[in-house]
Structure formats: C-alpha cells, structure tokens
Amino acid sequence: MQTLNPHCGVDRDPRGVVRLTITNAGSLNILGSAVINAVREGLELLAKDRQIRVLILAGQSEKSMIGGADIKEMAKLDQGSAEKFITGLRDLCEAVRAFPGPVIARMPGWCLGGGLEVAAACDFRIAAHDAKFGMPEVRVGIPSVIHAALLPRLVGWGRARWLVMTAENIDAPTALAWGLVDVVAAEGGLDAAVEKTVAALLECGPEALRSQKALLRQWEELPLKESVDLSIGVFGKSFLNEEPHRLMRAFVERKR
Structure with missing residues (x-):
C-alpha cells in the first residue's frame, strides 16, 4: 500500500x-x-x-x-x-x-x-x-x-x-x-x-462516466428545463473523443 x-x-x-x-x-x-x-x-x-x-x-x-x-x-x-x-x-x-x-x-x-x-x-x-x-x-x-x-x-x-x-x-x-x-x-x-x-x-466508457457524474451533480441543483437543455451540449462534446465511436462499433459487432 x-x-x-x-x-x-x-x-x-x-x-x-x-x-x-x-x-x-x-x-x-x-x-x-x-x-x-x-x-x-x-x-x-x-x-x-x-x-x-x-x-x-x-x-x-x-x-x-x-x-x-x-x-x-x-x-x-x-x-x-x-x-x-x-x-x-x-x-x-x-x-x-x-x-x-x-x-x-x-x-x-x-x-x-x-x-x-x-x-x-x-x-x-x-x-x-x-x-x-x-x-x-x-x-x-x-x-x-x-x-x-x-x-x-x-x-x-x-x-x-x-x-x-x-x-x-x-x-x-x-x-x-x-x-x-x-x-x-x-x-x-x-x-x-x-x-x-x-x-x-x-464495462462503461470512462469519459462517459465522468460526464455522467458531472451532469448528475448539476441535475441535483438545476430546474428541470435547464437540466434537459444543459445535457444537449454535454452529449455533443462526448463525440470530441473516440470513446463513443469505439464502444458503439464494438456493440454493433457483437450484435452481428
């Protein structure tokens, strides 16, 4: 230790x-x-x-x-x-x-x-x-x-x-x-x-989990409409790294 x-x-x-x-x-x-x-x-x-x-x-x-x-x-x-x-x-x-x-x-x-x-x-x-x-x-x-x-x-x-x-x-x-x-x-x-x-x-994407945790903290404090609207930008930014494409391709391949 x-x-x-x-x-x-x-x-x-x-x-x-x-x-x-x-x-x-x-x-x-x-x-x-x-x-x-x-x-x-x-x-x-x-x-x-x-x-x-x-x-x-x-x-x-x-x-x-x-x-x-x-x-x-x-x-x-x-x-x-x-x-x-x-x-x-x-x-x-x-x-x-x-x-x-x-x-x-x-x-x-x-x-x-x-x-x-x-x-x-x-x-x-x-x-x-x-x-x-x-x-x-x-x-x-x-x-x-x-x-x-x-x-x-x-x-x-x-x-x-x-x-x-x-x-x-x-x-x-x-x-x-x-x-x-x-x-x-x-x-x-x-x-x-x-x-x-x-x-x-x-099993989850590490960057996605970090984004999800940050969103949850904001959802605790923001009104519903602001929480919903805020999420749109966070969703878009998740595609700035390769994690969604990599994990989605793996998901599609498993389904074939």
Whole structure:
C-alpha cells in the first residue's frame, strides 16, 4: 500500500481501480481535524489522475468505514472553532462529490454522523450485512448539518427527519429498503459485492462516466428545463473523443 500522508493509504490495480484507505484514525476511523484535512488532500491529489476509473473509499478496520466525527475534539470547540471544524468536514465531503470518477463507499460495521455524511457524498454505498447507520448529533447537543442535506434526496423527507431528529440507528436491511445504501452484501461478502459494482463500472466508457457524474451533480441543483437543455451540449462534446465511436462499433459487432 502506498502512503500519501499519515491518514491515506492507496492501493492500485492495473484496471485503474484505486482503494483509498483511511488510516491511523483509531479502530472506528474517527474524523478529527487532522484526519479530515489529510483525507481531503489525498482525494484532491488522486482527482488529478485521469487513469483512475473507480475509487473505493474504505477504513483501515472492519469496524467502520468512518465511525463519525471526533466528539472529544468537538467538546472543546467554541462558535468560531466549531465553524472552522465543520467547514473542514464540508470540504472533505465536497472533495468526494467533486471526484471526477465514480466513488464507492465500502461500509462495514458502524457509519454514524459525519461518517454517514461522507458516505452520502459517494456515488455508491455498499454495506456489510451487519452494518449500522445513524445520525446521533442531536443527542450530543448539535444538529446534523452540511451533507446531511443529501439525506432527503436519498431517503425522502420523512425518513431523513426520523434519522436526524430521533438519533435512532438503523440496520443494513432497513438502510437498503430506505435507499440509504445500494447493496447489502452477504455475510463475509463485502469485498465481492464491491467488486461486482467495480466490474459493472469498468464495462462503461470512462469519459462517459465522468460526464455522467458531472451532469448528475448539476441535475441535483438545476430546474428541470435547464437540466434537459444543459445535457444537449454535454452529449455533443462526448463525440470530441473516440470513446463513443469505439464502444458503439464494438456493440454493433457483437450484435452481428
């Protein structure tokens, strides 16, 4: 494993698949300021590498991808330092959302609070059969903020309200039924489930996937007509490289 910084380890395979492992963050991979900044820096560095086709975000242990934000650090904050802390976490989540290629969250064990916000910023969430999810912030005197705003888009307003206002945890089958995660792996099969999604993504054109991800981000924020009209130019620009012709020719040849 290559070390990008004290909290980022990177494994690459010949297909262009990269696994970014959050390291040295405790057994539950807790997000303190040093970890937040290091992982964001790692993501921003990897984002420049156009050879990366799929990024897998993982934790060092099987207890969690990210257990949550560091309550010990937050307990010492005042208004100014609290805003600085949460701005750093926002920037980490945005680095995930802005990553050019598809990002898969590999989710064993616990995923709480800030960890679930990072996961929500990923494109795909694949959970272990016994994973647990929750937004416990109100129980420690703070609201759920920043990328918790993605939760209503994923699970609907009622379920998002339930998560952030009751602070009750949900299990993996419930998270799947709600749409919070995309896949729940069989027992012992988390990496196989991740690999199945990786294989599907590798069947797609890498430039097309980058364009599609960028469009999806804009669709989240634009009115419908603007979203439709914007897509026309993106479609045209996709023919500026050879990918559509190459993949379409291969498709036609297979059909003969």
